Amino acid sequence: MSHLLTLIPAWPAIITIPTYAVMTWVLLPCALQDYRTREISNWLTVPLFFLAWPAAIYLNTLTLTFATFLGFWLAFKLGSGMGPADGKIAVAVAALTPLGLLAGIAVSGLVFLWQRLRRRPPVSIPGAVTFYAGVVISFLLLVSDKLI
Secondary structure, X not given: OOOHHHHOXXXXXXXXXXXXXXXXXXXXXXXXXXXXXXXXXXXXXXXXXXXXXXXXXXXXXXXXXXXHHHHHHHHHHOOOOOOHHHHHHHHHHHHHOHHHHXXXXXXXXXXXXXXXXXXXXXXXXXXXXXXXXXXXXXXXXXXXXXXX
């Protein structure tokens, strides 16, 4: 698990772990609100969305951020069940914590697979919760990688 930081494209090493730590705390109210009500207030997501674009340029994650934006916009237009708040959070996670995006998608996929294997009817999984879990998992992996 060493050299996990090499997966992050051209990031200044000094900001990696603090960025993941801050995103862990910033996404917590979004995840809690999404879990409880299946909606997230704009005052929580809009600042993240607008912060994501200049951060993506600075952190060299603009391609991933734009691809995430297009993917969630298309999914929303096709009626996938993903709401605009999920898209805004995904864009912010892609820009600021790319490993968190990957881990969040993996968490969502594993929950879906678990439900299918247990032959349960599909349940709606709050998007903010899976992205929050992904950021927390990636933060813990980065911290443990630095400690080892």
